[in-house]
Amino acid sequence: MALMSFRNVWVEYGDKIVLERVSLDIHEGSFVSIIGPSGAGKSTFLRLALGQEGPTKGEVLLGGEPLRPEPGPDRGVVFQRYSVFPHLTVLQNVLFGSECAQAPFLGKLFGSKRRQAREESAEMLASVGLGDSLNVYPAQLSGGMQQRLAIAQALIKRPRVLLLDEPFGALDPGIRMDMHALVTDVWKAHGLTILMVTHDLKEAFALGTRVMAFDKRRHDPQAPHRFGATAVYDVTLDRKEGANRPSESVPDAALPALGSR
């Protein structure tokens, strides 16, 4: 069964249709890259998966259950910016998740619970390469380091789906390569399901086991807002390990067409 399903989903803002007839399944363990021109509803699609907004029509299911239209701990997220809390140190940022669950009122853990949570968080930070910066504030970290922190922070909750919204868009090319390696590693190590929105075609194909392109199928020159976007290409790349599912058959012709966009 699919981990996440979108069943004939429409998203409309007033009379503007952003997404129309989006029907697709996301399988556990897949790494889905989402590409498309600006304004084609990539981010709206991600917000649907996140629960930041609900569909106007249709259903979004997670593990067979309809998704409540609000974010929850089963879906982790890393945004391009502002993903970490500036008033908490690196370690406190990662501890936040454990503290919310185990200390609902005070937000502070004590004794053995505290020791265990700290160890777990420190380990997670070490695994993303932040083991030496536990007690600094995010403002003292570089952009790449802040994104590493945001990833560690999300992973500590063991989310069923990790959503990445242009996570490397603001980073230098060199740093970006390191981050690709890191994301691929954590995806394999934690058996994650990842949805990633990106502007970078190469990145989409290098990382994903499946690449979806969002765009409008139809265009009305008199009323461009009346047609919404949907997944116009959906390519599964079967050459990667980590994908639990055999690839669905996709015409090879889709690839060059996508590349020339």
Added chain:
Amino acid sequence: MIRLINLHPTRGSGVLLGVLPLLLILLFYTGASAARHAENTSDKLLPTFSQMVESTGALVTRTDPTTGDIPLVADTSASLTRLGIGLAIATGSALVLGLVIGTLPLIRSTLGPLVGVIAVIPPIAVLPILFITFGLGEASKIALVVIGIMPAMIRDLSAFIAQLPQEQIIKAQTLGANSWQVMMRVALPQALPRLISIVRLQLGAAWVFLIAAEAIAADVGLGYRIFLVRRYMSMDIILPYVAWISLLAIIMDYALVRLSRIAFAWAHEGAR
């Protein structure tokens, strides 16, 4: 020739440049005062520094026979108590209300417009109402300070909290935070340094309302004293009192800056 906009003072010359206008004003005053006294030895408008020391010194060294207090000390303590209580009430309420208005859309829709309406009422215009309801005692003066500064504080703080990046609020929810935890652990800690700067901004207004209330109905206080001696044109007391009030304001402002830098180092990272 380097452009004027690119000429920066060094550390030392910067301090010197800052002190220069103050020195010039003092110098000008001394000259003007001496000139007036040369013409009329009993001039009251521009008292000399020795006259100020003498008259104001009497308010520090001699006790008031009717109350048994030293006037300057009694005035300062009465004014600071009123100001302190007023600031504490206004700051505390602004924090609580700013937090709920800033984070909870339902409360924002309910209380936001009300705060907006109250904020446009000129506080001095409600002073008669305060005197009628609270009497002429301490409560009405404290109430004026509170009403004078609180609406602006609530508006500023709630707007600041509402403008925290949406990404942070969503991230907190994906980490398992409920509404309470988002308020207490994401919004509150980030609002506190802002609250301190809001208090600093409103400190001037708080003094204005305090002195206005004391001028109209009080029997002790810094504002009371300067309006009392105004009847005798005692510039030799008014000027040192104004300087003393300014010094108190500067000390309070500096203390708030230090507090913010020590307690919320993370908020000042970028400014280093």
